[in-house]
Amino acid sequence: MLEVKELSAAYGKAIALKSVSLKVNRGEIVSLIGANGAGKTTTLRVITGIIRPLRGEVIFKGKSLVGMEPYQIASIGIIHVPEGRGLFPNMTVRENLEMGAFLRKDKDGIERDLDFVFSLFPVLKEREKQLAGTLSGGEQQMLAIGKGLMGDPTLMLLDEPSLGLAPMLVDKIFDTITQINKEKGTTILIAEQNAYMALSISHRAYVIENGSTVMEGSGEELLGNEHVRKAYLGM
Numbered sequence: 001m002l003e004v005k006e007l008s009a010a011y012g013k014a015i016a017l018k019s020v021s022l023k024v025n026r027g028e029i030v031s032l033i034g035a036n037g038a039g040k041t042t043t044l045r046v047i048t049g050i051i052r053p054l055r056g057e058v059i060f061k062g063k064s065l066v067g068m069e070p071y072q073i074a075s076i077g078i079i080h081v082p083e084g085r086g087l088f089p090n091m092t093v094r095e096n097l098e099m100g101a102f103l104r105k106d107k108d109g110i111e112r113d114l115d116f117v118f119s120l121f122p123v124l125k126e127r128e129k130q131l132a133g134t135l136s137g138g139e140q141q142m143l144a145i146g147k148g149l150m151g152d153p154t155l156m157l158l159d160e161p162s163l164g165l166a167p168m169l170v171d172k173i174f175d176t177i178t179q180i181n182k183e184k185g186t187t188i189l190i191a192e193q194n195a196y197m198a199l200s201i202s203h204r205a206y207v208i209e210n211g212s213t214v215m216e217g218s219g220e221e222l223l224g225n226e227h228v229r230k231a232y233l234g235m
């Protein structure tokens with residue numbers, strides 16, 4: 001479904017990506033794991049059209065995305081749940097969810113997805129009228145994922161979904177990601193520093209180091225890999 005080939009990218013003169021290559025097949029959960037500053041967020045930003053690459057290709061369903069605008073990329077079904085969550089703090093929970101669906105015209109589908117989001121995260125239903133900026137960190141993360149789902153993604157890109165959450169909530173978020181993948185069939189690419197959780201729920205994963213993808217395998221393979229265990233799992 002998605003193929004990223006030998007991507008390089010920079011912020012001004014600072015090279016952030018040297019050579020990133022990865023594939024995401026339909027129906028998969030794939031993670032990109034790596035340390036602070038390795039290039040995970042930058043990779044997602046190139047895929048979603050926020051940053052233009054210096055070199056390389058991003059192919060989605062056989063079509064190149066390089067040069068397309070972010071809204072065009074969103075409208076073909078690639079929905080980004082950014083690091084820092086991308087919510088509208090002065091809008092209510094309900095309004096944020098509605099904003100997530102603003103490119104859609106299928107009213108029935110929007111209603112169905114709203115029910116699905118409320119069934120995944122009942123706390124969002126309870127707090128429907130609360131301003132997003134006043135939610136707790138965990139609730140904001142749930143809202144960010146819910147808002148992403150309201151865009152009816154074919155491919156959902158999640159940047160650091162576990163950031164700043166207590167361990168119990170981290171489990172809940174990763175369980176929910178699995179549930180979304182199973183129940184809606186959404187294909188998911190996760191950028192995560194929490195390598196253990198990400199690998200545990202992923203069909204396949206890539207390791208990114210200093211702007212280059214250096215390793216690939218099934219979640220299980222990488223969980224058992226010596227280098228991954230030492231560098232990312234603290235074992």
Ligand SMILES: Nc1ncnc2c1ncn2[C@@H]1O[C@H](COP(=O)(O)OP(=O)(O)OP(=O)(O)O)[C@@H](O)[C@H]1O
Pocket residue numbers: 011014015016034035036037038039040041042043083160193
């Ligand atoms: N807006 C920016 N301007 C300049 N440099 C940037 C910018 N954003 C990221 N960088 C640099 O690009 C490199 C890759 O950063 P990126 O945010 O992609 O890392 P990351 O893997 O997502 O890290 P983290 O786990 O800390 O979120 C880093 O060296 C970072 O300092």
Ligand SMILES: [Mg+2]
Pocket residue numbers: 040041042083159160
């Ligand atoms: Mg990041």
